[in-house]
Structures are given as C-alpha cells and as structure tokens.
Amino acid sequence: MIPDHFEGVHFNKRLKSWYLKNHRPLLWRQTNDPYKIWLSEIILQQTRVAQGTPYYEKFLLHYPTVFDLANADERDVLRLWQGLGYYSRARNMHFTARQVVKDFDGKFPSTAAQLSKLKGLGAYTASAIASFAYGEAVAAIDGNVYRVMSRIFGIQSDMLSNEGKKEFATLAKELIPADDPGTYNQAMIEFGAIQCVPVSPNCIICPLNDICFAFEFGMQKELPVKAKKLKVKHRFLNYFVINQNGRIIMKERTGKDIWKGLFDFYLIESQTPLTSPEDFSEDKFIINLLKKGIITEIPELYTHRLTHQRLNVRFWWIEISESAAIDLPADMAFYTRDEIEFLPKPILIDTLLKEVGF
DNA sequence: GAGGCGTGGCT
DNA sequence: TAGCCAAGCCT
CATH class of the missing domain: 1.10.340.30 (Hypothetical protein; domain 2)
Incomplete structure (x- = not known):
C-alpha cells in the first residue's frame, strides 16, 4: 500500500x-x-x-x-x-x-x-x-x-x-x-x-x-472523501413549564429519542408550529391543568440546532393556583430550584430555566 | 449499511 | 445564513 x-x-x-x-x-x-x-x-x-x-x-x-x-x-x-x-x-x-x-x-x-x-x-x-x-x-x-x-x-x-x-x-x-x-x-x-x-x-x-x-x-479541499450527506429533520416542540408554589414539573426522557436520561418539561410535539393555547385542547393533561391554573406564552421562540435536527421550540408557562391538588403521572414530579440544579438537563432546558429566573 | 446521537465554533 | 466540522460509537 x-x-x-x-x-x-x-x-x-x-x-x-x-x-x-x-x-x-x-x-x-x-x-x-x-x-x-x-x-x-x-x-x-x-x-x-x-x-x-x-x-x-x-x-x-x-x-x-x-x-x-x-x-x-x-x-x-x-x-x-x-x-x-x-x-x-x-x-x-x-x-x-x-x-x-x-x-x-x-x-x-x-x-x-x-x-x-x-x-x-x-x-x-x-x-x-x-x-x-x-x-x-x-x-x-x-x-x-x-x-x-x-x-x-x-x-x-x-x-x-x-x-x-x-x-x-x-x-x-x-x-x-x-x-x-x-x-x-x-x-x-x-x-x-x-x-x-x-x-x-x-x-x-x-x-x-x-x-x-x-x-x-491541489486537492486539499477534496480530501478526505466523505460520501454521507446528513438530512436535517425539522421538529416542532411545545414545552410546558408547569409551576406551583415555586416548584416546576420535570420529566425524565426515557425513549430512544434525543437527550435520553436527561430531564425536560411536559412536551407536546407537533408537525407544524402551534401558536395558541387552544391548539392543545386535545391534550387531557393540559386541559385538566388549565382548570386549576393560568397559561401564558413565553414569547421568545428558540431554534435549537443538533447535528441531525433543527428544533423549533415554543415554551408555555402554566401557573397552578397555590392550593390546587395536582394528580401527576408517575413519570412527572415537582422539583424545587435546588433539586433542579442537580438534575441533568439539555442545554436548551437549562437556558430556559435561567431565563425565567430558575 | 444507514441512521441516530449534542453542542459550539467557524466561514 | 446555512452548512460543515470536531480525538466515534451504537443499533
């Protein structure tokens, strides 16, 4: 050779x-x-x-x-x-x-x-x-x-x-x-x-x-040859920052998807951007929550780039009234600020938490 | 074999 | 800007 x-x-x-x-x-x-x-x-x-x-x-x-x-x-x-x-x-x-x-x-x-x-x-x-x-x-x-x-x-x-x-x-x-x-x-x-x-x-x-x-x-630019072209997948993520008495609901990611083992918020993924709270009227968890709290949009839109994906992300803030009893699925829980500090989180989630003062 | 998996720097 | 790239590996 x-x-x-x-x-x-x-x-x-x-x-x-x-x-x-x-x-x-x-x-x-x-x-x-x-x-x-x-x-x-x-x-x-x-x-x-x-x-x-x-x-x-x-x-x-x-x-x-x-x-x-x-x-x-x-x-x-x-x-x-x-x-x-x-x-x-x-x-x-x-x-x-x-x-x-x-x-x-x-x-x-x-x-x-x-x-x-x-x-x-x-x-x-x-x-x-x-x-x-x-x-x-x-x-x-x-x-x-x-x-x-x-x-x-x-x-x-x-x-x-x-x-x-x-x-x-x-x-x-x-x-x-x-x-x-x-x-x-x-x-x-x-x-x-x-x-x-x-x-x-x-x-x-x-x-x-x-x-x-x-x-x-003069072939420095042509070498080495790498044939693979990566396709970037576009995704629309709608995150819900659910808040009660200074605590926030976090959820561990367990699937075969990105960020396995890390913690994020309750998530609804959609095929197109969703811009109104009414767009989530099919989601029973959110509907039930809204009986006990108020939803507001976090205005800033985030585009988070991964090598193979482009995430278009919108966050919603849900403030649950202090005394309301919330029934949570087993994979979700409320966490204090101090507890969240010790959870592994994607950079996107960490950034959002910092921007809302958490 | 091909697709999936993060984040940040550079142009 | 959008795309490419960086001491790769797993399924």
Whole structure:
C-alpha cells in the first residue's frame, strides 16, 4: 500500500520530529494511567479539545479513579456531563467503569482487542488506549488520521464506507512503527489537528508538503472523501413549564429519542408550529391543568440546532393556583430550584430555566 | 449499511 | 445564513 516513492523519505521520523517540536501539552498526555487516558478519549469523541478540556478536569476532580466513577449515580455522571452532548457516551462510560471494577478488579484490559469489547470503545478508542497506555503497536485511526493519510497518500475512497475504512486500516497497519507506537499515533492525530486541518491548511509551512499527494495536485479541499450527506429533520416542540408554589414539573426522557436520561418539561410535539393555547385542547393533561391554573406564552421562540435536527421550540408557562391538588403521572414530579440544579438537563432546558429566573 | 446521537465554533 | 466540522460509537 505504501507507494514506492515513500521509500527512504523517512515519513515516520519526520512526523515524529514535527510532533516533538509542535505538540500541545495536553493534560492527558502527561500520564500513562489508562483510566485517565480512557476518560479523555471518551470525552474527546466528536468533540474539540477546547470544549472537552474543562470536562476532563471536572471529571478527574469528582472521580479521581475508576472506583469513584463506578460508585457514582448515573444521574450525577450525566449532570457533570451536561453541555458536552452525545450523552450516551456518559452512560456507556459509567457502565464500563462498573464493569472494569467488577470484572477486572479496576484495571483496564491491556490490548485493543480486549478493550474494544467494552461499551463505548470502538476500534479507534480501543487502539488509542492500548497504544498510549500500554504501548501496543496498533494504529489509532480517528478523523484526523483519515484526513492526513488521505491527503498525503492520495487515498480517494470514502472514509465512511466499510471498504474505505479497510483501505485506510491496511495502510495504517503498514505505517505503525514497533518502536513507540503511542507517540506515533499521537503525532498523526496532532498533525491532523493543528497542521493538516480540515479547512484552509497552511501547506506552505508543512514539513511534509514535499511528499504530499494533495499538495502536489491541489486537492486539499477534496480530501478526505466523505460520501454521507446528513438530512436535517425539522421538529416542532411545545414545552410546558408547569409551576406551583415555586416548584416546576420535570420529566425524565426515557425513549430512544434525543437527550435520553436527561430531564425536560411536559412536551407536546407537533408537525407544524402551534401558536395558541387552544391548539392543545386535545391534550387531557393540559386541559385538566388549565382548570386549576393560568397559561401564558413565553414569547421568545428558540431554534435549537443538533447535528441531525433543527428544533423549533415554543415554551408555555402554566401557573397552578397555590392550593390546587395536582394528580401527576408517575413519570412527572415537582422539583424545587435546588433539586433542579442537580438534575441533568439539555442545554436548551437549562437556558430556559435561567431565563425565567430558575 | 444507514441512521441516530449534542453542542459550539467557524466561514 | 446555512452548512460543515470536531480525538466515534451504537443499533
């Protein structure tokens, strides 16, 4: 797979030399502790370093060891994860912490093959931990590495297809050195993160531009090839902030939908925007509530963007009279301000609560 | 194999 | 603005 003209160009040596001079002193690179490395890798999945770093520090303060994380309540873990997104990472991470304690005496397995059996660890994360913490010679191929390999070696197959992944994996396997594979992997990732960046890379100062396919043919913009186009789904959410005596009704999200495990308000989803309280006259819960309270619209409309969805959100404020008795379904309850503070919530809900002074 | 899953930054 | 992207994984 490695092209003939790469013979004698000292690709690894030059990459490593670049890395030693240019890499960022990230906290999780200062350790060999697999727990800390695992924690950082989960946090950094599909997440920028700048966004993930404060969370890494928070988690390490709250849960210094895998035993501390295993002993925590899932709700508290999700609360600490709040704002980082892709919440299944937090749930899987917590599950895996418990498994490592229970099945492995608190010690992470030391090979990528074993690590990849754990929840939340795919091929990339397992290889990253195995090479960083244990020095196993396996290639850790993340988005950065796909980009670097596709540009330098001119690989034009779709990095998201199974066939494409195989091609990249084959090449990566040939490139991985037996000596210090962990640093090699870090170097490939870091090179992609700060030199061979996705948009407008500064190729003039690139130390590898003399051997780069994309630079030679001006194809930086075309590589890597990613075929998938995502469709954005539009949704209309009507939330009811139901209030009585300074407490608010919250509801845990349990379905296969977004924000599983987080708390929001009573929700009616519609196919079109609903703008009048009368639009909810079919909803028995709301109708019954309105016999005991007053509904007002929170005028600001919110558009909350997720990668695959665009949420058009309208909030309604329902003030229940002080003495009214409210019969709540089992999945809803009133919470005080202090209690709500400790519930994990989507950013949208957290923002709304702040704006109404809660 | 394709769809689903958050949030924030950048252009 | 609207779209793309970021240390991916699960179903």
